[in-house]
Amino acid sequence: MVRSAARFVNWPEPGPETVALIREAARIALNPPPEWLELLNEASLSGERMREIAEDPVLAEAVKRSNLVVVLHWAQANLLHPGRRVAPDLGPETLSAARDLVRRGLDETALDAYRTTFGVVWNRCMEVSFDLAEDRDQLRELLELASLSISTYIEDTIEAITARMQAERAELTRGAHAERRATVSLLLEGAPIRRTQAEEQLGYRLTGPHTAAIVWASSPAVSDQLETAAELLMRVGGAGHRLTIVAGAAALWLWLPVGAAPEVASLDSGLDSAPDVRIALGRPGTDVEGFRRSHLDALEVQRMLIRLTSPRRVARHDDVHLVAVLTADPLRANEFVADTLGGLVDADPDVIAAVTAYLEAQCSTTRTAERLFTHRNTVVRRLAHADELLPRPLASNPIAVGAALEVLRWTR
Numbered sequence: 001m002v003r004s005a006a007r008f009v010n011w012p013e014p015g016p017e018t019v020a021l022i023r024e025a026a027r028i029a030l031n032p033p034p035e036w037l038e039l040l041n042e043a044s045l046s047g048e049r050m051r052e053i054a055e056d057p058v059l060a061e062a063v064k065r066s067n068l069v070v071v072l073h074w075a076q077a078n079l080l081h082p083g084r085r086v087a088p089d090l091g092p093e094t095l096s097a098a099r100d101l102v103r104r105g106l107d108e109t110a111l112d113a114y115r116t117t118f119g120v121v122w123n124r125c126m127e128v129s130f131d132l133a134e135d136r137d138q139l140r141e142l143l144e145l146a147s148l149s150i151s152t153y154i155e156d157t158i159e160a161i162t163a164r165m166q167a168e169r170a171e172l173t174r175g176a177h178a179e180r181r182a183t184v185s186l187l188l189e190g191a192p193i194r195r196t197q198a199e200e201q202l203g204y205r206l207t208g209p210h211t212a213a214i215v216w217a218s219s220p221a222v223s224d225q226l227e228t229a230a231e232l233l234m235r236v237g238g239a240g241h242r243l244t245i246v247a248g249a250a251a252l253w254l255w256l257p258v259g260a261a262p263e264v265a266s267l268d269s270g271l272d273s274a275p276d277v278r279i280a281l282g283r284p285g286t287d288v289e290g291f292r293r294s295h296l297d298a299l300e301v302q303r304m305l306i307r308l309t310s311p312r313r314v315a316r317h318d319d320v321h322l323v324a325v326l327t328a329d330p331l332r333a334n335e336f337v338a339d340t341l342g343g344l345v346d347a348d349p350d351v352i353a354a355v356t357a358y359l360e361a362q363c364s365t366t367r368t369a370e371r372l373f374t375h376r377n378t379v380v381r382r383l384a385h386a387d388e389l390l391p392r393p394l395a396s397n398p399i400a401v402g403a404a405l406e407v408l409r410w411t412r
Contacts, residue, residue, distance in 0.1 A: 011084065011085050012083075012144075012145060012148070013083075014082070014083040014141065014145050015141065017138055018082075018083065018138065018141050018142050018145060019082040019083055020082075021129070021132045021133060021138070021142050022078050022082035022083050022142070022145070022146070023078065023079055023082045024132055025078070025125070025128045025129065025132060025142075025146070026074075026075045026076070026077075026078035026079040026082065027075075027079060028128055029071060029072075029074070029075035029078075029128075030072060030075045030076065030079065032068075032071060032124075036120075036124055037064075037067070037068060037071075039120050040067050040071070040117055040120050040121070041063070041064045041067055043116050043117050043119065043120045044063055044064075044067055044113040044114070044116055044117045045060060045063060045113070046116065047112070047116065049109055049110065049112060050110065050112075050113055050116075052106065053101075053106070053110060053113075055303075056299075057216075057302055057303050057306040057307075058100070058216050058247065058248050058250065058251040058302075059100055059101070059248065061306070062093075062096060062097040062100050062248065062249070062250075063097060063113060065093045065097070065219075066093050066094050066096075066097040067117065069089060069091060069093045069094060070089055070094070070114070070157060071121070073086070073089035073091070074086050074089075074149075074150065074153050078149070083145055083149070085149070085152060085153075085156075086149065086152075086153045086156075087156070088153070088156045088157040088159070088160040088161075089157065090160055090161075090164070092220060092221065093220075094157075094161065095161075095164060096220040096248075096249035096250070097161075097249075098161045098164045098165050098168065099168050099248070099249050100247075100248035100249055100250075100251075101165060102165050102168040102169050107165075108158075108162045108165055111158045111161055111162060111165075114154050114157060114158050115154060115158070117154075121150055122147065122150065125143075125146050125147075125150065126143065129142050129143055129146060177246060179201055180201060180202055180203075180245060181245055181246075183198050183201045183202055184202070184245050184253070186198070187206075187288060187291060187292055188292050188295060188296070190292065195207075195288065198288075202243055203243070204241075204243035204255065204257075205257065206287060206288050206291055207287055208257060208286065208287070209257060209258055209259035209284055209285070209286055209290065210255050210256070210257060210258075210284065210285055210286070210290050210291045210294050211237065211255070211256045211258050211259070211260070211261050211262075211281065211282065211283075211284045211285075211294055212253070212254065212255050212256075212281070212282040212285075212291070212294035212295040212297070212298045213233055213253075213254045213255075213256070213279055213280065213281050213282070213298055214247075214251065214252070214253055214254075214279070214280045214295075214298045214299060214301075214302045215229045215230055215233070215251065215252045215254060215277060215278075215279050216248075216250055216251040216252070216277070216278055216302070217250040217251070217276050217277050217278075218250070218276045218278075219250060219276070220249035220250045222250075222276040222277075223249055223250050225273075225274035225275075225276055225277045226250070226251075226252050226274075226277060228273055228274040228277070229271060229274045229277040229279060230242065230244060230252055230254055232267060232270040232271065232273075232274070233254060233256065233262060233267070233279065234256065235270075236262040236263060236266045236267055236270065237256045237258050237260075237261075237262040238258060238262075239256040239257060239258050240257075241257070242254050242255060242256050242257075243255040253295065255291060255294070255295070258284070259284045259286075260284055261281045261282075261283070261284060261316045261317075261318065262281065264314045264315070264316060264319070267279055267313075267314045268313055268314045271313050271314065277313070278302075278305065278312075278313050278314070279313065279314045279315075280298045280299070280301035280302035280305060280315055280317075281297075281298055281301065281314070281315065281316040281317060282294035282295055282296070282297030282298035282299075282301070282317050283297045283316075283317045283318055297317040298317065300317065300324050301315050301316070301317050301320055301324065303324075304320055304323060304324040304327060304410075305410075307327060307330055308323075308327055308330070308410055308411050309411070310410050310411060311412070312410060315410075320410060322403065322406060323406055323407050323410050326403060326406075326407055327407060333407055336403075336404060336407070337404045337407050337408055339391065340391070340397070340400045340401060340403075340404040341389075341390065341391075341401065341404050341405070341408065342389055342390055342391040343388075343389035343390070344386055344389040344390055344401075345408065347385075347386065347389055350382060351382045351385055351386050351389075352386075352405065352408075353372065354368065354372065354379055354382035354383060354386065355382075355383065355386045355394065355401065355405065356402075356405050356409075357371045357372050357379075358379070358383060358394075359398055359401070359402045359405075363395075363398065365379050365380055365383070
């Protein structure tokens, strides 16, 4: 049974045997198995209240990082001082997650994720306790103290983060950020709002062309690179200005008033000065609907890159639309690629390149040779080798093979 520490004026003192068991349990928690973390993350992102967070890759990753930090902090504290009340962790990852929630317009109800995770943590704790304790009395004392410790730690953490979120919200409301963020949210939701009012609040014209981008970093620790990437987008895209919304401690939403998405190659090379940043680009659109649609496209691209753990740093919606649709269910996408390509998945890159170029050249070996700057006979040999590796001959299954190769291209 979960009990609040408020009912305990004096924190219970565990016996020496229980102290030893708690320390041993803490050692186990310091190296949590991947399946533990998977269950923890799944629980923390479940439920209707968490849907908006779960559907946003940056927010979801922030929650997952915070989950790990919270577990490790509790374990480290109990390794050093077994059985004592653990002070909340307010390190960079936890505070960054709190700032992200506020900047996305979410309130403290999102912190229920910490309470949701208690069930997962408690189940793992009971498993460890049953393995460690030697008799019923020892087990009872260990479980009672563990329940009190974990539940109190979670409630203390929620209280501390709530205070930080309130301070962050107060800071934001003193400036224009909250108003701009709220206006963008209304536009993205398709809510009725006068164009002139929205333009005044945003300092950005909604008439004409728009190309949206999402710029995000791997960690808040490298968020200084975001502005570098935003300036790169403007320069490569030929834009004189941009609308920028701070979407989190490690993410920006941008709109450029241009009718063509910036070139991927130029962006990719320019990101050498911001190596931890990635960029997702939407299709260009026009007026308010184009403003909205382009952002949703960019969000789809971002989700795909994260879903596939793709190494690509830049992607445009026009280039990945098919892959995004095919990989909406990652498990089935992996099965499709494996079933369609067979041994071609692990073939020499030159063979894969030959098949890809051959399909792009509308199955002409002559044009394929010209594309690859190689002899036609070399192309023919590589295609013959590909047929040996494919479950079905290329000539009888070109569309499926092409789609599978496109998925494969974005995962390597």
